[in-house]
Amino acid sequence: MDLEAVRTFLLAAQTGRFQDAATELGITQQAASKRIAALEKELAVRLFTRSARGAQLTIDGQAFLPHARALMQAEAKALASVRPERRALRVDVIAKRSGMSALLRGFHEARPEVELDVVTLVDIGQALDAVRGGEIDATFRYVADVRVLPPGVESARVFxxxxxxxxxxxxxxxxxxxxxxxxxxxxxxxxxxxxxxxxxxxxxxxxxxxxxxxxxxxxxxxxxxxxxxxxxxxxxxxxxxxxxxxxxxxxxxxxxxxxxxxxxxxVYPHSLVWRSDNPHPVLALLRGHLAATGRPVGAPGSWTPAGA
Missing domain, CATH: 3.40.190.10 (Periplasmic binding protein-like II)
Structure with a gap:
């Protein structure tokens, strides 16, 4: 279904005039009328009765009205789900009871207004594929060798x-x-x-x-x-x-x-791993929080495996 036609239908129903709906959308009245006509053809019903006084909803138009609103709401949710500034930051931790999870919880407590979606992927290969493919924004991992990171993926040892x-x-x-x-x-x-x-x-x-x-x-x-x-x-x-x-x-x-x-x-070295071109604004906030609050890594007297 053409959502622009549905949007035009809603504005025409609200204003009672195709011209007013066209003005709101920045299109001509003829274009607005064509959208409504195409929608009526697809639904095989008349949505409006047209007269010199404007456009009035038919019984079928009134029946379609709440569903048209629901379609617009679904569109808004779908768009928000993929807009970095609107959706939750999706972060992977290897286990909910882990040092990595504690780091993320500390960030949440410092920035409670930020939405987080916490997932657990056990295998590092799966986690790196998810970062590279955009399924998650970041993962906390022990990166034994940075050479295993896919192209375009970065890591920083944070704790x-x-x-x-x-x-x-x-x-x-x-x-x-x-x-x-x-x-x-x-x-x-x-x-x-x-x-x-x-x-x-x-x-x-x-x-x-x-x-x-x-x-x-x-x-x-x-x-x-x-x-x-x-x-x-x-x-x-x-x-x-x-x-x-x-x-x-x-x-x-x-x-x-x-x-x-x-x-x-x-010491177990935790690294944050993310895709270099990820534009999510909360990712930058998380990295800044970890840099400001994390314990300095590689402290004298500590041991990590070679290459970590």
Whole structure:
């Protein structure tokens, strides 16, 4: 259906004169009459009765009127959905409970008037394709090698998320105030969800294990952070590594110990990835917020995999 003809119909119905509708649209009266005639032909009904006093809606015209308004509303929504200044900024985070999500939540709290659409894409390849194809505006990722980024896609490292050791009260390291990566060798570290050829955070922990001779695995099912804390609290030999963001709150009686890892401190490097030609104004606001509030990356005494 020709939406310009529908728009002309609505103005003619409102003003009662084709000439007034034509003036409003910046067209001739003849052009307005042709649009209405074409619409009537398509609908196979008369929409107006014409007389010297103007144009009056017929019964069919009155029946069509609310649907014509709905068509105009649908057009406005469709246009708004693809206009950068009108639609929500669509951002991907690898998980809703993650350091990346915490960064985005901090931006939302600082700019609550900004609309965000938060999605979760597990695979980095899928996320990069979505950025390049315009399905999302940006993604938070561990970019192990910038050479994997598609042409026209940029990244900026915005936050290094410190990793702490999490143990229960009966674990051999429970009494330590700090630990080094070397002291973790020989202890089982459980990072649930790791798969052999999995997402980029699996790659990160694989490199961490290789660097310091650690035993890191994701054996067994994972039912969320509460399950992780239950397992750690009851275990005498299982520990985990947890990121600084978001903070964990464990139930009374668990008596978990969160121990800083030093000399060096493993940090998970978060990068924001976006398409270079993306004009969304909120994307610039997000990048500016992260630059102003993020912790300086590559701090002395921290460790990230080579190339990160």
């Amino acid at each position: 290094d998320d410190r990793l702490d050791l999490l143990v229960g009260p009966r674990h051999p390291l429970a009494g330590a105030r700090t630990v080094t990566p070397a002291q973790l060798a020989g202890h089982r570290i459980w990072i649930p969800g790791i798969v052999p050829d999995g997402v980029e955070w699996s790659v990160y922990y694989k490199k961490l294990a290789a660097e310091f001779g650690l035993s890191i695995d994701g054996i067994g099912p994972f039912f969320g952070s509460d399950h992780l804390m239950d397992v750690i609290a009851d275990s005498v030999d299982v520990a985990s590594l947890v990121a600084e963001k978001p903070r964990l709150a464990w139930p009374d009686g668990h008596d978990l110990r969160r121990i800083p890892v030093l000399d060096p401190t493993p």
